[in-house]
Amino acid sequence: MSEAYFPVGPGLGLEENFLSLDDILMSQEKLPGRAESTLPRLAFALGQGAGTGDSIPEGTKLEIPLWLAKGLHDSKRRIISVELPKIYKEAWRTVFSADATVVDLHKMGPYYYGFGSQLLNFDNPENPEIAQTLLQTFISRFRHIMDSSQNAYNEDTSALVARLDELERALFQAGQKGLNDFQCWEKGQASQITASSLVQNYGKRKFTEMDG
Amino acid sequence: MEPAEAEFLAEKELVTIVPNFSLDRIHLIGGDLGPFNPGLPVEVPVWLAINLKQRQKCRLIPPEWMDVAKLEEIREQERKEDTFTPMPSPYYMELTKLLLNYASDNIPKADEIRTLVKDTWDTRVAKLRLSADSFVRQQEAHAKLDNLTLMEINTTGTFLTQALDHMYKLRTNLQPGESSRSQDF
Numbered sequence: 001m002s003e004a005y006f007p008v009g010p011g012l013g014l015e016e017n018f019l020s021l022d023d024i025l026m027s028q029e030k031l032p033g034r035a036e037s038t039l040p041r042l043a044f045a046l047g048q049g050a051g052t053g054d055s056i057p058e059g060t061k062l063e064i065p066l067w068l069a070k071g072l073h074d075s076k077r078r079i080i081s082v083e084l085p086k087i088y089k090e091a092w093r094t095v096f097s098a099d100a101t102v103v104d105l106h107k108m109g110p111y112y113y114g115f116g117s118q119l120l121n122f123d124n125p126e127n128p129e130i131a132q133t134l135l136q137t138f139i140s141r142f143r144h145i146m147d148s149s150q151n152a153y154n155e156d157t158s159a160l161v162a163r164l165d166e167l168e169r170a171l172f173q174a175g176q177k178g179l180n181d182f183q184c185w186e187k188g189q190a191s192q193i194t195a196s197s198l199v200q201n202y203g204k205r206k207f208t209e210m211d212g
Numbered sequence: 213m214e215p216a217e218a219e220f221l222a223e224k225e226l227v228t229i230v231p232n233f234s235l236d237r238i239h240l241i242g243g244d245l246g247p248f249n250p251g252l253p254v255e256v257p258v259w260l261a262i263n264l265k266q267r268q269k270c271r272l273i274p275p276e277w278m279d280v281a282k283l284e285e286i287r288e289q290e291r292k293e294d295t296f297t298p299m300p301s302p303y304y305m306e307l308t309k310l311l312l313n314y315a316s317d318n319i320p321k322a323d324e325i326r327t328l329v330k331d332t333w334d335t336r337v338a339k340l341r342l343s344a345d346s347f348v349r350q351q352e353a354h355a356k357l358d359n360l361t362l363m364e365i366n367t368t369g370t371f372l373t374q375a376l377d378h379m380y381k382l383r384t385n386l387q388p389g390e391s392s393r394s395q396d397f
Binding site: 143 | 216341
């Protein structure tokens with residue numbers, strides 16, 4: 001009720017939300033892949049060559065952003081094939097299942113959960129394990145996020161959020177907001193009228209500006 | 213819901229005052245109040261009591277649970293039990309804040325009462341977090357918590373529902389359902 005506007009949240013499933021800024025940024029993350037057939041004259045677009053006429057020979061390793069990979073992925077017309085980024089592979093999955101709370105998810109790709117959910121779109125025999133790992137990681141880190149967000153009042157939280165990925169940061173902010181609202185009410189500031197954040201930066205017009 | 217809204221709802225609770233003016237029975241939409249006679253205690257809603265107190269027209273009598281011994285007992289019981297104990301008023305936090313802010317001169321040992329209520333609140337919120345964590349960890353479908361008050365639910369509610377939303381979406385990923393595929397050329 002006190003929000004000035006409601007941003008569209010990320011989709012976080014097999015489908016993205018078209019209008020969500022988080023999803024748009026997330027789909028810019030790159031995937032390793034291979035060109036399955038020759039891609040004529042696209043070397044320039046994919047960053048592989050300097051001339052506009054160069055084509056990408058079959059079998060080249062490419063780094064493709066997710067939105068492009070999703071569009072080009074087709075089991076019948078084999079244009080490109082994608083591989084899993086290393087954090088979704090077996091080695092890292094065991095790290096997550098051992099102890100998920102110590103991993104720096106921001107460094108691993110700030111959209112670990114969203115990107116992982118999108119990876120499930122590509123047919124891959126490891127999909128059930130990836131989905132399971134995503135869920136379990138979230139569950140193990142939940143306690144930590146809850147405790148840190150609800151106990152850090154009026155402090156610098158940058159150390160706490162440094163290791164969280166974007167989804168967890170949104171949750172952290174929700175927790176902080178709950179805490180701040182409560183503390184603000186308890187201090188009695190809830191009944192004071194304050195300027196809305198949208199108009200706080202408007203300067204007062206000076207009289208002289210209106211003349212002439 | 214914000215804390216201010218919960219406080220608004222709490223102001224409907226009845227509290228005893230001793231007015232120093234006289235007034236006949238007044239008829240409000242919510243019900244009748246009064247008559248007010250100086251020196252005779254009368255029950256009014258908290259919003260009216262606070263207003264009269266601010267205009268120095270009455271003296272507030274603290275509710276019978278707002279007493280050091282009783283609150284200590286409640287606090288001890290809260291610490292002993294694993295589940296939530298029923299609180300003397302479903303709006304204990306809001307009433308404490310309102311009465312202690314506006315009428316602390318009418319309430320004996322106001323600071324101790326504030327500390328005791330805060331301790332009880334901290335214990336309850338810690339229990340709530342523990343319960344939320346075990347709920348998420350075991351991926352239960354539904355949980356029932358008795359004797360929670362509105363203020364406690366508000367403070368953790370947004371966070372918990374968002375986290376559960378995310379968990380739900382991650383969980384539906386486990387089922388390899390047929391999502392709508394785009395056209396093949």
